[in-house]
Amino acid sequence: MHKNRLRLVGALAAVLVAGGMAAPAQAHDKQPTLADLAQRHGRYFGSATDNPELVDEPYKAVLGSEFDQITPGNGMKWYATEPQQGVFDWTAGDEIVNLARAHHQKVRGHTLVWHSQLPDWLTSKEWTAKDLRAVLKKHIQTEVRHYRGKVFAWDVVNEAFNEDGTYRETIFYKTLGPGYIADALRWAHQADPKVKLYLNDYNIEAIGAKSDAYYKLAKELKAQGVPLNGIGLQTHLALQYGYPTTLEDNLRRFSKLGLDTALTEVDIRMILPATEEKLAEQATWYADLTDACLAVRRCVGITIWDYTDKYSWIPAFFEGEGAALPYDEQLQPKPAYFAIRDALK
Numbered sequence: 001m002h003k004n005r006l007r008l009v010g011a012l013a014a015v016l017v018a019g020g021m022a023a024p025a026q027a028h029d030k031q032p033t034l035a036d037l038a039q040r041h042g043r044y045f046g047s048a049t050d051n052p053e054l055v056d057e058p059y060k061a062v063l064g065s066e067f068d069q070i071t072p073g074n075g076m077k078w079y080a081t082e083p084q085q086g087v088f089d090w091t092a093g094d095e096i097v098n099l100a101r102a103h104h105q106k107v108r109g110h111t112l113v114w115h116s117q118l119p120d121w122l123t124s125k126e127w128t129a130k131d132l133r134a135v136l137k138k139h140i141q142t143e144v145r146h147y148r149g150k151v152f153a154w155d156v157v158n159e160a161f162n163e164d165g166t167y168r169e170t171i172f173y174k175t176l177g178p179g180y181i182a183d184a185l186r187w188a189h190q191a192d193p194k195v196k197l198y199l200n201d202y203n204i205e206a207i208g209a210k211s212d213a214y215y216k217l218a219k220e221l222k223a224q225g226v227p228l229n230g231i232g233l234q235t236h237l238a239l240q241y242g243y244p245t246t247l248e249d250n251l252r253r254f255s256k257l258g259l260d261t262a263l264t265e266v267d268i269r270m271i272l273p274a275t276e277e278k279l280a281e282q283a284t285w286y287a288d289l290t291d292a293c294l295a296v297r298r299c300v301g302i303t304i305w306d307y308t309d310k311y312s313w314i315p316a317f318f319e320g321e322g323a324a325l326p327y328d329e330q331l332q333p334k335p336a337y338f339a340i341r342d343a344l345k
């Protein structure tokens with residue numbers, strides 16, 4: 001009840017901002033940030049970012065002040081970090097790590113093993129299991145070593161399962177079998193015994209075939225003593241598909257396995273145009289997922305997949321959809337922003 005009232009106040013503030021009646025920027029700056037509020041619960045509140053955006057000073061100002069955690073959207077992926085076999089390039093990832101350090105923000109490493117955005121030298125060749133194992137091990141260990149002490153967590157394997165809970169037939173699965181996941185975790189752990197190691201995927205927010213596959217695998221890996229610390233739920237939601245009402249229960253069952261969880265790539269897209277009603281519903285969803293994370297002790301933090309609609313991946317990937325983030329394209333907070341604040345209060 002109290003919470004709902006707060007949300008109404010937040011929504012009103014949003015209307016005032018939208019109507020141009022916002023308090024001056026200085027007054028807004030004095031408010032606690034999302035990061036400040038999340039820290040009171042022992043959580044972080046982060047944003048993804050990407051290198052091309054870092055020339056945008058107003059964008060960088062909000063990125064550096066409102067959040068206490070950063071994830072590089074592309075800069076640490078295999079195509080960026082090992083563009084030729086055995087030739088490593090840390091330029092993009094380092095730029096983001098350095099920016100984050102300057103603002104005392106922690107960094108999630110994303111991602112070591114993924115079927116997408118692989119370099120051509122890797123995908124254009126038929127590999128023997130022996131050779132691919134060696135290539136994978138070297139990639140993981142070189143990158144984890146490079147970022148040792150600079151990232152607090154890694155998405156070691158990203159998107160390993162299909163929607164029905166079967167293994168995705170990636171180059172790694174097809175060549176090495178399902179054991180590549182345990183191997184990847186062990187290799188990463190050898191290279192940095194302190195960093196938290198995650199498996200990360202989308203459409204695993206609700207309890208269902210795909211999240212069940214993670215639950216089963218996580219249980220097996222823990223039983224075998226494989227170094228797995230957490231499950232990342234990407235949380236790319238869409239208003240037209242409904243809210244994952246079992247999110248909190250789902251987070252809790254992973255906690256009970258002794259695992260951390262995190263909402264790692266949150267956005268909530270909608271079919272455009274964005275109406276007041278849709279933005280209000282989106283705000284409620286952002287508040288609800290924040291509540292779900294706060295309700296489960298081992299849900300360690302929330303990362304939005306960039307913070308502004310200006311740099312969202314959605315419009316390029318889903319035609320006619322967008323407006324997925326808590327700040328609009330002019331970097332103004334939307335109702336979702338105020339709803340998150342209220343949920344964190």
Ligand code: G3I
Nearest residue numbers: 050052073074110111116117158202234236265305313317
């Ligand atoms: O680097 C080229 C550039 O040279 C070229 O001019 C430009 C023209 O389109 O494309 C650039 O590559 C783009 C790349 O991002 C870097 O900006 C690709 O086209 C584009 O497809 C790629 O999109 C990324 C996407 O992963 C690829 O699947 C998004 O930025 C990134 O936000 C997104 O992130 C993923 C997570 O890693 C995993 N979970 C899903 C999430 C959303 O797709």
